[in-house]
Amino acid sequence: xxxxxxxxxxxxxxxxxxxxxxxxxxxxxxxxxxxxxxxxxxxxxxxxxxxxxxxxxxxxxxxxxxxxxxxxxxxxxxxxxxxxxxxxxxxxxxxxxxxxxxxxxxxxxxxxxxxxxxxxxxxxxxxxxxxxxxxxxxxxxxxxxxxxxxxxxxxxxxxxxxxxxxxxxxxxxxxxxxxxxxxxx
Amino acid sequence: xxxxxxxxxxxxxxxxxxxxxxxxxxxxxxxxxxxxxxxxxxxxxxxxxxxxxxxxxxxxxxxxxxxxxxxxxxxxxxxxxxxxxxxxxxxxxxxxxxxxxxxxxxxxxxxxxxxxxxxxxxxxxxxxxxxxxxxxxxxxxxxxxxxxxxxxxxxxxxxxxxxxxxxxxxxxxxx
Numbered sequence: 001x002x003x004x005x006x007x008x009x010x011x012x013x014x015x016x017x018x019x020x021x022x023x024x025x026x027x028x029x030x031x032x033x034x035x036x037x038x039x040x041x042x043x044x045x046x047x048x049x050x051x052x053x054x055x056x057x058x059x060x061x062x063x064x065x066x067x068x069x070x071x072x073x074x075x076x077x078x079x080x081x082x083x084x085x086x087x088x089x090x091x092x093x094x095x096x097x098x099x100x101x102x103x104x105x106x107x108x109x110x111x112x113x114x115x116x117x118x119x120x121x122x123x124x125x126x127x128x129x130x131x132x133x134x135x136x137x138x139x140x141x142x143x144x145x146x147x148x149x150x151x152x153x154x155x156x157x158x159x160x161x162x163x164x165x166x167x168x169x170x171x172x173x174x175x176x177x178x179x180x181x182x183x184x185x
Numbered sequence: 186x187x188x189x190x191x192x193x194x195x196x197x198x199x200x201x202x203x204x205x206x207x208x209x210x211x212x213x214x215x216x217x218x219x220x221x222x223x224x225x226x227x228x229x230x231x232x233x234x235x236x237x238x239x240x241x242x243x244x245x246x247x248x249x250x251x252x253x254x255x256x257x258x259x260x261x262x263x264x265x266x267x268x269x270x271x272x273x274x275x276x277x278x279x280x281x282x283x284x285x286x287x288x289x290x291x292x293x294x295x296x297x298x299x300x301x302x303x304x305x306x307x308x309x310x311x312x313x314x315x316x317x318x319x320x321x322x323x324x325x326x327x328x329x330x331x332x333x334x335x336x337x338x339x340x341x342x343x344x345x346x347x348x349x350x351x352x353x354x355x356x357x358x359x360x
Contacts, residue, residue, distance in 0.1 A: 080337015123309015
């Protein structure tokens with residue numbers, strides 16, 4: 001669906017800017033561009049970040065899989081491996097705890113005047129550049145270790161209908177959010 | 186109309202409203218742009234373009250930039266949009282304020298700007314390096330990947346938080 005829209009490069013740049021605008025606006029209104037909100041999440045004192053992520057996840061999967069069922073959209077699954085999806089995220093987490101913002105929210109934090117986030121953005125650029133330099137050395141080795149491609153939960157569970165995974169998962173997320181509220185977190 | 190303006194000027198929206206908003210936004214990016222939300226690829230491209238400006242076109246020969254072509258694309262303008270959207274949001278709710286050191290940091294470790302900036306810079310480097318190693322960040326894996334039920338993204342998101350919680354606890358509880 002909308003192949004002509006997808007192939008219109010100029011329109012896509014406009015849409016990218018517009019979608020980004022909405023994303024940044026929402027992140028700021030959710031207060032997740034605030035150092036204290038993210039840090040208190042990592043210290044397990046405030047669960048705003050988790051509430052936003054879990055709600056986005058549940059809402060997103062309902063719509064994206066419904067539209068996929070209708071043949072309107074296709075999925076964009078990143079290929080994964082143990083060597084990519086464990087060490088990389090562990091390094092990321094160290095940075096997350098030190099900086100107190102993630103890449104998206106650091107950009108949002110600069111936009112409300114946080115100058116430490118600006119230094120963080122410069123750091124992220126340096127880190128991304130360093131990764132490009134070491135990439136050839138780890139590509140065929142660590143990154144290839146424990147490769148599981150673009151497998152989803154549906155592929156590894158003994159079900160064929162995606163909704164047999166999605167509906168219980170959304171229910172679990174809803175219960176978890178309810179429990180967080182009940183606990184006053 | 187007045188209520189709409191009041192809501193837009195509110196400093197804080199319910200996390201459930203924001204989360205649902207990001208979820209619906211993802212529907213739209215899949216439908217109209219055939220792309221998931223993600224931020225860290227744009228950092229790679231920017232880093233490569235800055236390096237190209239300094240060291241010349243040979244930078245494009247690097248394997249990583251062969252596989253991730255440099256240039257301005259949908260994902261790159263998305264991040265410009267994030268900045269503008271966050272700026273407008275902060276502007277209309279009156280929360281824009283220049284600050285070198287977050288108050289929570291200052292209460293624990295003092296107001297020394299350079300200590301905070303050194304930690305922020307080192308943290309940023311780990312974030313950028315780790316995000317590219319992981320193949321995505323809290324947006325690309327943590328939101329877009331998990332909603333597509335991708336195994337690698339669930340694993341990555343879990344590791345982001347395990348390591349982030351451990352680091353934060355170490356900084357605030359031990360140091």
